[in-house]
C-alpha cells in the first residue's frame with residue numbers, strides 16, 4: 001500500500017503556498033511532515049484528503065492515479081487540526097461510525113471508562129483529542145492523516161499514542177504533522193520538511209538545522 005502526492009501547486013489570493021510538492025507514504029512506515037507555522041502542512045493534508053482543491057496535484061495509490069477526492073473512498077481517515085466530531089455527538093456513536101472499538105479504548109486508557117455515555121462536549125480538551133486520535137488509529141482505513149495529533153495531550157498520553165502508532169503502522173500508511181519535532185524524529189520513518197513552498201526529504205536531524213527549521217544546538 002503506497003500513497004503518493006506529486007506536483008502540488010497551491011495559491012491563496014495569488015499568494016503561492018505550495019509548489020512542486022512530493023510526498024510518499026507507505027504501509028509499515030510513518031511519514032512525518034515538519035515545517036514552520038503557516039508553511040502549508042495543514043493545507044497539504046487537506047489536499048491529500050480531498051477537501052481542499054489546489055490548482056494542480058496528482059495522487060497515486062499503488063502507482064495508479066486516484067482522480068476522485070480520497071475522502072470518497074473508505075481508504076482514508078483524517079484528523080483535522082481542530083475538532084473532528086460535533087460536540088453533541090456521543091462517543092460511542094463516533095466509534096460506530098468509524099468502525100472502531102470502544103473496548104480497545106478502555107483497555108488502553110481505563111480512565112476513559114467513566115465517559116461511556118458521554119458526548120464529546122462532556123470531555124476535557126485532551127480527553128476529546130485522545131478519543132478522536134484513538135478512533136482514527138483504530139479505524140479500518142488504510143491511510144491515516146493526522147494534523148497535530150499531540151496538541152492538548154499530556155506526556156504519558158503522547159507516549160501511549162506513539163506506541164499505538166508504531167503498532168498500527170503494520171496495517172496502515174500514516175502521515176502526521178506536529179510541532180513537537182522531537183516526537184516526530186522519534187516516531188517517523190521518513191520526514192519531509194516543507195520550506196519555501198517546497199518539500200524536502202530529510203536525511204537526518206542535521207538537515208533540519210541546514211534548512212533553518214531548527215537553530216544549531218536545539219536538538
Ligand SMILES: Nc1ncnc2c1ncn2[C@@H]1O[C@H](COP(=O)(O)OP(=O)(O)OP(=O)(O)O)[C@@H](O)[C@H]1O
Nearest residue numbers: 012013017035036037038039040041042043044081
Ligand atoms: N482558506 C484559506 N484562505 C486563505 N489563506 C489560507 C487559507 N488556509 C490557509 N491559508 C494560508 O495558507 C498558509 C498555510 O496555512 P496552513 O494552515 O496550511 O499552514 P500550517 O503549516 O499548517 O501552519 P501551522 O503550523 O501554523 O498550523 C498560511 O499563510 C495561511 O494563512
